[in-house]
Amino acid sequence: ETGVTQSPTHLIKTRGQQVTLRCSSQSGHNTVSWYQQALGQGPQFIFQYYREEENGRGNFPPRFSGLQFPNYSSELNVNALELDDSALYLCASSPSPGTSGTDTQYFGPGTRLTVL
Amino acid sequence: QQPVQSPQAVILREGEDAVINCSSSKALYSVHWYRQKHGEAPVFLMILLKGGEQKGHDKISASFNEKKQQSSLYLTASQLSYSGTYFCGTSEGRGFQKLVFGTGTRLLVSP
Numbered sequence: 066e067t068g069v070t071q072s073p074t075h076l077i078k079t080r081g082q083q084v085t086l087r088c089s090s091q092s093g094h095n096t097v098s099w100y101q102q103a104l105g106q107g108p109q110f111i112f113q114y115y116r117e118e119e120n121g122r123g124n125f126p127p128r129f130s131g132l133q134f135p136n137y138s139s140e141l142n143v144n145a146l147e148l149d150d151s152a153l154y155l156c157a158s159s160p161s162p163g164t165s166g167t168d169t170q171y172f173g174p175g176t177r178l179t180v181l
Numbered sequence: 182q183q184p185v186q187s188p189q190a191v192i193l194r195e196g197e198d199a200v201i202n203c204s205s206s207k208a209l210y211s212v213h214w215y216r217q218k219h220g221e222a223p224v225f226l227m228i229l230l231k232g233g234e235q236k237g238h239d240k241i242s243a244s245f246n247e248k249k250q251q252s253s254l255y256l257t258a259s260q261l262s263y264s265g266t267y268f269c270g271t272s273e274g275r276g277f278q279k280l281v282f283g284t285g286t287r288l289l290v291s292p
């Protein structure tokens with residue numbers, strides 16, 4: 066088991082609502098990356114936070130936003146939910162943004178979001 | 182562009198071997214391998230870097246052919262615990278924000 070935790074485990078929302086997902090990174094890690102994993106697909110990079118700043122963003126619209134706090138925990142916020150936002154949302158923590166060669170990402174258990 | 186994994190699925194009996202492949206159309210800097218069991222987080226297995234550096238678990242082996250932009254994960258003497266979906270994540274440069282995952286290979290090991 067990694068030390069990465071996520072909450073809540075499951076969430077059901079309706080179209081148009083807003084949602085906040087939370088992630089606590091592993092001790093000693095200053096970088097959190099968020100991924101969306103649709104059913105039967107590999108994780109897709111949403112964005113990364115490094116030392117409280119956004120450090121890269123994938124191909125996701127601005128209604129996907131995030132924060133990182135001084136203790137390096139992080140939030141993912143999604144506004145104006147759409148049906149296609151239904152997915153498993155994973156966060157991964159790492160001791161660096163991946164620029165240190167063999168640094169690896171450790172994933173949390175994910176939050177299953179269902180949008181009705 | 183998403184890396185292509187093959188095979189899409191494989192069924193093994195306990196003790197048999199398997200090879201999972203990951204191919205990219207782009208020049209790669211690194212390949213990251215993960216295993217994910219149903220309803221659980223992806224678990225890190227191995228990272229392979231351009232130039233030959235590797236980091237991973239003792240019981241897992243993998244290769245990275247830089248000329249062909251291909252990586253292979255070798256599962257020998259499979260155990261029931263090896264069942265799950267295997268993903269490769271590829272990067273053209275340093276930084277996890279550049280990591281692109283394949284669609285996965287489902288492995289089922291039966292007694």
